Amino acid sequence: MDTGVLDPGAAHAVARPENIFDRGAAQAELAEITAAGDGGVRARALQALRARLDAGRREIRRRFETEREPGSSLMRATAFLVDEVVRTLYAYAVEDLRPAGTPSTGERIALVATGGYGRGELAPHSDIDLLFLAPYKLTPHNEQVVEEILYLLWDLGFRVGHATRSLDECVRHARGDVTIRTSLLEARHVAGDAELTEQLNQRFAREVQAGTAARFIEAKLKERDARHKRMGDSRYQLEPNIKEGKGGLRDLNTLFWIAKDVYRVAGTDALVRRGVFTEGEAKRFAKAQTFLWTVRFHLHELTGRAEERLTFDLQKEIAPRMGYLDHAGASAVERFMKHYYLVAKDVGDLTRILCAHLETHHGRRSRFRPAELLPRRSVDGFQVKGDRLSVRGPHVFRDQPAEMLRIFAVAHARDLDIHPTALRWIRQHRKQLGGPVRRDPTANGYVRDLICAHKDPASILRRMNEAGVLGRFLPEFGRVVAQMQYNMYHHYTVDEHTLFALSELNRIERGELAEIAPIATEVIHKVHSRRALYIAVFLHDLGKSYPGDHSEVGARLARRMGPRLGLTAEETETVAWLVEHHLDMPQVAFKRDLEEPQTIRDFAATVQSLERLRLLVCLTVADIRAVGPNVWTDWKAALLRDLFWNTEDELSGGFRAESRDTRVRHAKDDLTARLSDWSPDALAAHLSRPYPAYWLAWDAETHERHARLVHEADASGRHLTVDTRVDGYRGVTEVTVYTADHPGLFSRIAGALAVAGASITGARIFTLTTGMALDTLWVTDANGGPFDDPEKLAALPETVERTLAGRIKPMQELAARRTGIPSRYAVFTVPPRVFVDNNLAPRHTVIEVDGRDRPGLLHELTQTLTRLNLMIHQARIATYGERVVDVFYVEDVLGGQVSHDSKIKRIRERLIAVLEGDGASDGRRGQGRVVVPIET
Template structure:
């Protein structure tokens, strides 16, 4: 009845001594002893918890022992309370048949798996309609438990009511499945158990399996449907404790097993798999206990700040190229992955069992569909099965062939065969890795025409992928400790390969029209697939993963069967896989020097085509919402400008011709207002005409004309722009020093995030400032109230109606989780990236109105900002400014650059943020 495996029970709680203390208190003080009794119970509970916390600190991975200990502590308290209530408060010398009570532990408590702040789930069972005595006892016990500050989930039912409700409700049926008698009437408990198996469970096994799996799938969907999300829910997430519990529930319901160990006896798991089950469960339980102790509450989401703390408590240490927290999370994901493979094998066995029990009637009675044979494999029910236990031992290359055949033929791999592949993956040695047939099969699978993502994921689950490509094995289950990446490196890579396949099949044409159009033109599609596989292969090794990855590519590509030209292309793509996204997001694409430098690095249309497709799938595979129309627009502009330059071999046209062509295009857009191009256009320098897109210029000219007609000193126009995935905010105002930082502050105060800004001054003394703004979720602001707030924010900031600094400091950051990360601010200067401007790039922790503070520092340093480009990477932000001094010249003097760097570092620092918050 009591949880087993709990050593040193009396050090946790001494029930007899506690019962004697309570009896003495009652005898001495009678009814007035309640307060003293509750205190005695509370002290025993506190001491027990302290002892269990101490044990967890000494043995930080002892999940089963510690959760069993918390369950034991709760059992003993319940028994003492029950005995006190029935002996001292409501004694009945000769109880009637109705005056019987059984106290059951259900849920996690029933399994003896309680974390420090888990709810205490108990069921009070009575034989028939509750007698007054039963009601009094139950109520008195609950009041004492509540006085102890315990969270109690309780139900109180008769045996008949329990049976009726269990038939109707899956949750109640599952809870009863784990019901364990804590104290009370043993005979009543046995009656309940017998009736449950006879009246509820019998004949409903298949229904229970179906419902439980549907419940699991719905839960996974809610939690992100991947076991590789970087802030996993340890209880309800994919590969978490609930998945292991689901296996046990199903096994118990179908086979009547009493504990997980008996799953081996009934053939659902091998002894090896059961050991994996126990190891994963023990680790997850230990992690959950640490989380509860750190937070002081029932916390199940392993957030970034908790990951650091739990890794430290579980004694994970830093290693070269990999921090303690990354090592801890890699181990966590390996356990979650193991839970996934156990689930597949387990359910396949049950499926086969139920299939054998199914009987055919009528015409098809006695007829069964014979499996067909394909390349030596059995194909049955759309699943590929190895013909025998020694299939892979006879030829280990078949471990690669299995998944290639599955992908090419659109078949699933039978979980029993997955089990064999998992067992025999160790047969893959250097000889198999060098085998030409094995590498050709792998390349066919990687660049498969149907669904390489799914087949590669199976291959990874079975442990074959990491054995065949050891470099990939090194990033298996490896997380990147930041808020930008949503998945582990292996999951990100497999998703990217899947996205590449979808683009090739035309399934993502709406989001990626250019990539869909260009992919059919690449010279070697297999080289592109290998580049996607290898682009992050060297993460976690210390050093630049792009440079290290290019070295891996030079070594691996010839092994895979790629020729020298393909190998050089793959290595170049891996080395430069971040070039296009960095250029597009951090540089001014209207500056000719940006395109010149990019083209000088790319050098050929073939490289450009491959790089553009790799960049798109890499960004999109980072996680949901990472790809958006603004990034698509920027990459498209860079691609088109670079393609034109590569085709012509020189600049398309000179500055004067470009300005003239832009003016003609704007005049066409303006229609009857085309005269504004000459009337107002003369006030604007060539740099404005080159920098701004035609539609924005047309909008600016109309806005300026209307403002002058109305004699307005300040004009603000806001318009959601679906193409750019942001809201355009165009401000025309009399120019004065500090205009940019004030506008940025006003937009931030109104709840907007600036992602791009261009600042121009007309000869009339008016500033034309064009911003692209998104909300906190990366979407355009379109509601009337949002637009009104932005206009008011800018107006108030420019007219000094609001104190920007304290207001901005008080604004909460949308991602307060960023505090879990160390982001040391960095400032870089580049006087070669532009012919006319000094380019300053600041990387810092994302925080309220970082752009405003940096812009203010630049203003104080007597610099003019001509454009700003803002890129968010989770907890970090990279803000790029194109600046000149007050004479319009670049900033080159070393002492001047040092001054500016110090001012920007101070503005970006955490210390500065704390000072502002305190002010």
């Protein structure tokens, strides 16, 4: 008998089954209850059976927690328990509840397990799929039996997916529906007439499977590809779905379905005998399956439901339960997740091996195969087997290790795949990719040229990475393979993020992101150091596997690796500079006032040249877009564009070349021309209201809009005006508030917006000479898009008014909305930090607050600044998953910078106290924040 792991079965290989469920004793107990004949028989029978079911589950849980049995044993034990319950219920239904004497031929019935239950693959809270199989149409008696069994299962708490079909119906449906065919492929007899189940198996093989293997393969692989796309199409997501995600259990199921349908086998042992897998690959399959099953069992037990997503909080719980401990340089959860990603990579590797074998032996055409190459027997010195590159034997890679790199270069250039046998030989000899070959200029040239390839380099580098070649040849890259970034901001492991960034850079170069990133799309064709740009993107995060600041460490790695990869001294220095400064552009764009000349001068002094500015904006866009879905927004794009243009002007000698007074005069002249319909007195009155800083902060169109808003509000005597405008350029909604200024006004407005469900991304705050405040805030909805719901926009002025009047208490309102559900944020700790700097702006003190996010935090921070007698003139609001970074430009009550050491110390202490306050949260805050990528 085949002992492989593809089809574990359910009723066999379960240790001490009598301790889990004793069917004989259960049936005797039910018979005794029935024989008593008094009232409540059914309820007492259910109670007795439920007690035995619960005892069986406790025994399985004990083996799980105390004996540390692996997931494979636990899945089988759970399936065995369900089998025994179903068999007991069947006997109870036909013997005690619905006895029919000797059944006729038409009254035969079989209970058949299908789906995961048919494979014997049941986690604690899995559904059970049952087929009630009849020879012909179900008789009235059998309908009653089926109904009794289903009601008993539901009363016991099972979630049952069921179908009632005849033999003919099963065959007919399986022919026309690949889902039903797959379900019947896993059919396993549980109770009733075993001969019926055998007849089904025979007819299924003869009438459904015969001659249709190729169609079934195509259907399952197409289904798999669609599922991968739906789940994010990466096996390296930081919160993976271990069942449906790429590299998860469903991929192993797909292998099982294809192997069982095509080769008519039950386990991997048979696939080894057929030459599909080697013994080593079969062992990798078994280890992957056991690991994933064990993780799934933990997920179900911890959550008490059929949870399949390995979220951050569950990762931290499961890691120690599976024996992972903190080690120097890596926490237990990081080590656990690295193991998970390596297992997911193995699943992908095994899938490719099986698919390659199917393409070779079952006529499937490789997606890489160009028709003009098919007749050829060799390409660039490599053999062509079918449509795949190979070599004469394993000695080629052993004696010429650089060929392990060249074969990938040729495959990419020729749009060919690599034969699975060649990949096996590569895995066997990849240890040769060290020592001399790492110093070989030719070998390094292959890798460098692939990194800089004009045709999507990420695709071939990903194949090299999954074959274990890239990390072996470049150990600096090997250190970040499967390295998770344990936070809620990044979506992928470091190596996968790196490859995504290369892909995004290539898309920029090909013009695919012209509407999303027009500046980068334009300037990438103006850079002189294209090779340096691509190498910098590849190296930019490699420092994350070493202690210290990863940008500085990465720059040192770049200086070491550049010459090895064949870069010139100039290219190497450019790469090192880009890696060291790859966070600078988002740091400035998302945290600093871009209308402040000092900000632009300082950034331009760092960049120094237009070439570096162009390189940096391309790297920045690619880096941010590779963080994860929905991280890139129009607001961030607009801020990066503004910084690029202002810096370009500065480097060209044009940014703010005019004096401050001249610029103010020009702004007033422009507004005068736009307000030609105003009387001279009204115009003079308005021009005298704003202080000089206001005129420098806005363009002429905004000056006009504000002027008309102020004039109309004053003329109508309104004490509060709230104006909203959707800004399509920035992808935000601009909220302008005009009202009497008073201490704490901005804090109250921030609280009102939080209550309204708006997330603040930035603010500019001005007080006019009349004592009125003219504040502008940019907000988004909870998903990062414009806050443009008509009903919410209509309600916003009233919410602001009631908050300013004290009728709404923002903190109380937000607290009342908390659900009490534990937050995934709870597993993260962010040390609170407060920076106070008087060198970033000549007139303002810049306060940067860094800590753990929670609802209403912005309101609390601004309220604290108000109580410290500080006036907020501008705010930049940002989050990175669980971490918040807010920047405030402030003045003291006399209108200058905060200069006294004692006052600065008090600011730090008060803000730290807010950050360390009660952070009870019901999940993503959505109040006053937007995700902005700085630490990518």
